[in-house]
Amino acid sequence: MICSVSTNDNAWDLVHVGAATLPILAIFWALVFAKWKGHWASLFALGIASIVAYSVFHIPVQAITFSSIRGMLYGLFPVSWIVINTLFLFNLSVESGQFNIIKQHIAAITPDPRLQVLLVAFSFGAFLEGTAGYGAPVAITAAMLVGLGFQPLQAAGICLIANTAPVAFGAVGIPITVLADISGLPEMAISQTVGRTLPFLSLMMPMYLIVLLAGWKRMIEILPALIISGGSFALLQGFSANFIGPTLPDIIAGLGSLLALWGYLRIRNASAAKKQAQGTVLRAFSPFLLLTVFIILWGIPIVKQMLDQWAQVRINIGSKAMIIPYLSTPGTAILLASLCSIPLTGLSFRRVISIYGITLKQLRYALLTIATIMGFAYLLNDSGITFTLAIAMANTGVLYPLFAPILGWLGVFITGSDTSSNALFGKLQYQTAQRIGLNPLTMVAANASGGVLGKMISPQSIAVAAAGSGLTGKESNLLRYTLKHSFILLGIICIIVLLQAYLLESIIPDTSQIQDLIKIHHKPYATQQEASRAMFG
Template identity: 35%
Template sequence: MYKQVLDPIADSLGWSSLVAAIPLAVLFILLGVVRMRAWLASLISLAAALVVAVWAYGMPVGQALLAGSEGAAFGFFPILWIVINAIWVYTMTVDTGHFDVLRRSFATVSDDQRIQAVLIAFSFGALMEALAGFGTPVAVTSVMLIALGFDPMKAAVLALTANTAPVAFGAMATPILTLGKVTGISSDTLGSMVGRQTPILAVFVPLVLVVIVDGARGLRETWPVALTCGIAFGIAQYVTSNFVSVPLADVIAALTSAVVVVAVVRLRPAPRPAPVAGGSVDEPSPEFARRVERPDSRAEIARAYAPYAIIIAVFVVCQIDQVKTWLNKATQTFQWPGLHLTSASGKPLGSVTFTLNWFTTPGTQMLVAGVVTMLVLGVSVTGGVKAYWASLVQLRWAILTVMAVLALAFVMNASGQTVTLGTWMAGAGSAFALLSPILGWLGTAVTGSDTSSNSLFGALQVTAADKADLSPVLMAASNSSGGVLGKMLSPQNLAIAAAAVGLHGKEGDIFRRVLGWSLLFLLGMCVLSGLQSTDVLSWMVP
């Protein structure tokens, strides 16, 4: 049995925090400065976390290794299980030529890449986040952008940056429901509070996307569409989370924003842009060239959209309470063999419990959608198996990276390194209202999941709020709202994006391109949280 220690270095929380931050510092320096391949940087950082756990925190070697093995297993199931099957569906559409049809179909809405980025990366990505989460929107939207002619690096950056505002309500509000469980606060109340923070962020995300695509000119020429999209999303997310249903917040917001974008484009066509710098390296296929003179039939277009319609249909059906209950009967929960952990207060840690939700995980549902896609697109069993193998080969380094990063996160969590950092920040008193989103950002950057971040720091946020005479609802919600901004920096999501667009080994380059946006958004969220803790915006707290 290992009991966590919060201040192992000279009985000082400050010094202990500096040591606890070493694995994260190593990871971010290797990725962003040294530009090392993500899988190698993750393995080195994992080694650093093990050394700190054993040497500084006195964690038995066996317990530290077992915690890492549980994290690696969690990295594969459910996270990689989702991504592998999502990439498989994409691979089949490419092999059958239907992605070319999709490319041309989206161009009929608008041939402006700036509008396409808003519609696909933001609106469609938000829908994928709402239904599945866990890296699915990054994998799906990045390859869709490539199909429309985007440069792979730009496609990855757009997909990661867009995957912010919807994250707190992702996977049918799983992060909010988890936050309610660990804090004891009603998830409806927490959802209402988050719905008064992330909608403000949503207003600016589409504007940033057009800047990424085309700089200042893109903002100048397409801001009406981008701003209208963000406002529509934000209003729908606020109204739904506060007055309708927290789990449906992103679904309704995503669909609303997509409809608004199409309507605005139809009513006010954007200026035809000059060629965007750094254009696509993805040349049209011979199939595309052959069909220039012959427009795609409605049947062909329908089949091109079919995989995504199937994915949405499968996910929606699986969210029906009766279906979800039936599928959940196959779920298995067990204690990770040999792992025995307690918190600093002596309470058993829930992290030692591993869940195999075979049928309710989005990965299995994506697999089902892939099988149905095979039938609709006329892919043979042999062709489907070849496509699956090709997907595994494409993702081989991403698989290693994600498993290493989750092993790192579990070692830090199990040993107490993560809680040390959080507890040290929680000692800031009333200024904690400004720092609260940073804690959530840190948790998501490490684990790649807003749900995991809320599990780690939700209760800590409430405790810090009570000590500093702050609103527990506000601080808990700020953890989730700040967490959404750390997702684009998470090594696991960087690896997923790089693998999806064929940029293996370029995770460090992607990291540097999204770092500035993540920090800028985080600064805004910190200011908002701080103002909401004062008389200036305290009226926004339910």
């Protein structure tokens, strides 16, 4: 689809920028102030976006319809497919009684809910983000915390906030890979730059979570555990991003911090630890171990290529075709892990089928919300509404380093994905930095770093977390829980990027030879139509 806005010199005027903000304000109003349920809020926002696209951006009705349908289909597959099978796996664990064993084992390590948050939401969630992404980590960890006795709103909100630290390197580094391809900058250089920004956030995140959960004084009480958890994560994240690349930081840092905290707690609580048969504990964890194995296997490029060759569905919608790789999607890996774990649960096949039906019933409104939200996101992107907001931010001159992370944040808020945000704005970040004389690497990496803070308030993520924690229909409460924390943490990243741009340039990787490594020819866009063709056409 090509945005057909006027190409005259006033294309980026206040009318277009003001109109472009209306759909964003609409969904915020519906969720935060009107407190509508997620599916009604997303339908309302989609309606406002359609009116703006037609009346201001002159997108034909047929194009609006096709764009929305493509987004809805993407929301159903692969996003909802991942959520369905993730919750199905968890429900199998609960129904078989194995999750009770997991709860007992975690309680044996520590009965302290503050430390359970670090183990489950922060470390285990980061590990899952590194292997799966697409909302699966939040759905799993939120459900686990609810099972451990946390209030659903608290569990979902904490897991959404904890999930920010690993997002930039999620799904085996795909966000950074896409950003490198779009911007033309070396993948390793972007990985290193992000790896010199996010570890500051990772270091403070455990403390931030516990202050949110229990207050400042109770955070100080467990400060050694917090330093071990956040310190080990930040150190391993920074090391792997700078010396290995973007594929493994979350997996290494998540697993490393999990083992470091577990070891510390075992030493501290050795005499009080409750003993359980190792075989029983291993069997209880087996569905999640199988999940990890399948997700890692599905993440191997050659495996994905083979699966795509065997099975894909092509759907033509308007002038564009959607390719649905139903075997290579992480949702299928999660389903296979669930099926392989059935013999270990002791459940009958008939009962398993019943559990899958119950899972679908649990998620019926959440699936509608996810589908509609993705229709909304696709329409904003395809019509040029998102890009209009991006260009407005790019015209802030010397203050742009403050706005570069906000641009990434906006992209993730709209699309629910750091990968999608990087694909949308990676090239724009590069060109804006060139135009105002800043290091392109700093601004391009800022898109990924700022984007992670949009994840916790993205309507798609909110819907997934609500589904995992039993809060479907109460998405507005969850957004209000996370909103201010998204702004606070985004402000910290903006300040870090501003310092990197003007005062701490030496910490950015050497770019003296970077022009020889550019893979994409960059040139400034002359008009909005030209920009839209390049981005969407």
